[in-house]
Amino acid sequence: MKMERRRKGREGMEKMEKGEMKVDLSGMSLSSFPSTSLNLASITQLDLSNNNLQSIPESLTARLLNLIVLDVHSNQLNSIPNSIGCLSKLKSLDVSGNLLESLPITIENCRALEELNVNFNKLTRLPDTMGFELMNLKILRVNSNKLAFLPFSASHMTNLRILDAHLNCLRSLPDGLENLINLEVLNISQNFQFLQTIPYSIGLLMSLTELDISYNKITVLPDSISCLTKLKKFSAEGNQLVCPPMSVVAKGVEAVRDYMGARMKKAFKSNGRASKSWFGRLVKCGAFDGQMVQQNEGLLAPEYEREYHSFDGTPSRLIGKFSPLRLFSPKRSKRKKEHLRR
Structure with a gap:
């Protein structure tokens, strides 16, 4: 087994493709990053997933200046080093399946970041200002944490395509939700008794194709749901919906749009x-x-x-x-x- 790990380590260290160095040290039961004579600045992809890492040295991340992909999922990490902010070329970061209670505020310096996966941790909050800087983020996965709110700045992530925040403790969605004009998939299911309302601004998410609000405590949907013309997949089971009634939801997206659209027209005539x-x-x-x-x-x-x-x-x-x-x-x-x- 040890010889197999050494062989995989050598192969992982030496793999070169099109001038890029990809280092794969996954599944080797590592408790620390092995010593190496490699120039760390030459590594573009680093996979340390499925190990026993409890920390990542500040000095290590500070030298990975050309890193594009970092995968450290399924370890025992309690924190991410502040030097993560040095990775100005980083596009994909996967820290899911660890023991993180917070992310360093310096993560907002990773302005090239397009995909961030922090699923299955112990996060109670995200950095308040991260959305002001992570304008290139397209995929944000924060499911299976303990988040009560998403940061206000999240409404500035106008390139966001996928937002997965299911299995948290969300009380509400951030103000300015309508700014996420490119959002295609929104999953806020399984926040159970905590999430009771959906903002009216959801009707301005013109790119939305999938919406999952199942297993919350929502009783009334906003009439603006009828404006989601691209919506193809809608899940709402596990709620106690009275508007629209679950009998309408069971008929599919078109039935929901028609029902809520009729309410909207009526409201426009009468509400002033x-x-x-x-x-x-x-x-x-x-x-x-x-x-x-x-x-x-x-x-x-x-x-x-x-x-x-x-x-x-x-x-x-x-x-x-x-x-x-x-x-x-x-x-x-x-x-x-x-x-x-x-």
Whole structure:
């Protein structure tokens, strides 16, 4: 067995492809990173998964300057070194299946990061400001943790395609959810008694194709669900839904859209100014039938038309860039002050 591990170690260290060095040391029962004469800066992919690592030396990650993929899933890690922030080229980080209670704030310096997997840990929170910097993130998997909230800054991750936060303790989704205009898959199932409502802004997630809200304590869905025209897969079992009733949900996505759409039209006619702001947003983003709005006796007041005038003709992919959340973020203000001082 030891000889097999040594052989695999040598092979893993020596594998070269197209000028990239891929080091595979997975499944070797390692408790520490082995000594090596390799130039660590030449490694682009490092697999240390399925070992017994309890820590990663700060000095190790600080020297992996060209690393693109780091996989340390299924170890015994209690922390990630602060020097993770030195990995400016890192695109994929998998730290799932460890004992992490937090992530270092320096992770926001990994601005090239496209995929982050922290499933099956003990996280109670994510870094508050990570979303301001991780603008290239496309996949965020945080399921099977103890998260009560996602950070407010998560609404700035406008390139996000997949957000998996099931099996947590989520009380709500972050404000500014509508900024995630490229989100295709949202899984917030199995937050059980903690998650009781879905924000109305979910209707602006125009790219959403899969939505899983099963096994929560949700009783009423927002009418804006009817605006998710690309939604193909919808799961809501395990809730106590009364609107729409589960008998409608059982008929599929189209039945849910029709039911909630009828409620939306009725609400638009009767609720007056209180709901017009959201209707204005839905119309301008193409999520709601503009002709229907015009037919309803001019109920969309001029002030609401002016409110969204700046988005007229703006491609939906650019809307997030003009979000007040982004324009007035603490990070942006800080960078502006630093620029002025120079």
